[in-house]
Amino acid sequence: MALRDLEREANLVGLAHVFEGLPFPDEAVLDRWEATLADPAVTVLVAGLARPCAFTSWDVDGRLRHLGVHPDHWGHGLAREGVELAVAAIRESGATPTLWVLLANHRARGLYEHLGWQPTGREQRAEWPPYPLEMELTLGP
DSSP: HOOOOOOOHHHHHTTHHTTTTOOOHHHHHHHHHHHHHHHHEEEEEESSSSSSEEEEETTSSSSSEEEEEEGGTTSSSHHHHHHHHHHHHHHHOOOEEEEEEEEOOOOHHHHHHTTTOOEEEEEEEOTTTOOOOEEEEEEEO
């Protein structure tokens, strides 16, 4: 599936320092994407016609679930645009935007902080080995 493949490409470059030496969980990520796409409470936006180059998804309770950009398209504003579209839709629904980001995902954390997201103080273990810590962020009014 194209979204799983795009997520793999982005993570193998952007998160190599976190998941170094571990195989990408292809089947588990594919299963998660199939469930995400089938969930009527989730919106998924994909950029790129012939080949997806970015994705964003969020759910009705205000959580930004997924954001990914192919490394060939980093620095072109696609991540910012995806976040801004999700935030606008979340705010329109009356919810407060939240998300979880890996503590060691410095690139994503820098983007979110630049856009005004703030830590809530909550942390949890990620779902994939080696189960690194992730932190919750929120975006105020």
